[in-house]
Amino acid sequence: MYDEITRKLDSVTHWPPQGRLVARARHSAAHGYAVATIDAAGCGDRPRSAADEQARAALRRAMQAGEPVDEIFESFIAPLVEKAVPEWRTTLDALLSLPEIGGPVGYSGWTAVGIRLAVVEPRIAAAGFFAGGYVPRAQREEARQVTIPLLFLLQWDDEGNPRQRALDLFDAFGSKEKTLHANMGGHVGTPWFEVEDGIRFFGRHVS
Numbered sequence: 001m002y003d004e005i006t007r008k009l010d011s012v013t014h015w016p017p018q019g020r021l022v023a024r025a026r027h028s029a030a031h032g033y034a035v036a037t038i039d040a041a042g043c044g045d046r047p048r049s050a051a052d053e054q055a056r057a058a059l060r061r062a063m064q065a066g067e068p069v070d071e072i073f074e075s076f077i078a079p080l081v082e083k084a085v086p087e088w089r090t091t092l093d094a095l096l097s098l099p100e101i102g103g104p105v106g107y108s109g110w111t112a113v114g115i116r117l118a119v120v121e122p123r124i125a126a127a128g129f130f131a132g133g134y135v136p137r138a139q140r141e142e143a144r145q146v147t148i149p150l151l152f153l154l155q156w157d158d159e160g161n162p163r164q165r166a167l168d169l170f171d172a173f174g175s176k177e178k179t180l181h182a183n184m185g186g187h188v189g190t191p192w193f194e195v196e197d198g199i200r201f202f203g204r205h206v207s
Helices: 018-030 050-065 070-096 111-120 137-145 163-172 193-205
Strands: 105-110 124-130 150-155 178-183
Touching (some): 018 193, 050 070, 070 105, 111 124, 124 193, 150 163, 178 193
Parallel strands (some): 105 124
C-alpha cells in the first residue's frame, strides 16, 4: 500500500476540486509520504443529519438573499470540528499502529480541524493550512496555542473568506515559524506550485 515507511500523514480534506485532491495525494506519495484523508460527518458518502440539512438550506437561502452567513456557518462548522478531531485521532492511532507507518506526522488541509488537532494532538509536528474555509470563533482563539511550524495558504480574492479575517488568523498563531503564501485568484485558484512548496515545507519539519 505504501512505497516506504512514512514520515508524514497528509490530510488533503477540502482541497478543491476532487481531481486535484487525488493528484496531490499521489504527488505526495511519490515523495515517500503516506497519505490519508477522511470525510467529515455529513461530507462525501457519509450521511447528513436533519440538522445538517437544515443548516445547509439556511445557508443557501441566506447567500441567495445576500444576508450575513457567519452565524449559520458557526452553527454548522463548529459541531463538525468537534466530531472530526476525535475521528482523526482514532485514525492516527490505527495508521501508526501499522508496521510500515512511522512518524512524525504532518497535517495539511482544513484549517478549523487543523487548529484543534495541532492543539490537542502531540504527534502533529507541522501543518499546512488552506485559509479558504470558515474558522469558528473557538478555533480562532485556539490559534494562539498553536506552536508547531505552519504554512498558511491564502487566495487573495477568495469570495467566501474575508481577506482580513485570514490575515488576523495568521497573526494570531503562536508559532515561532509560520509562513504565509498569498496568491491572486478565487477559492479554487491555488497554484499547483504550492504543492511543491508544501513538499519542501514538510521535508524540513517531518523528515
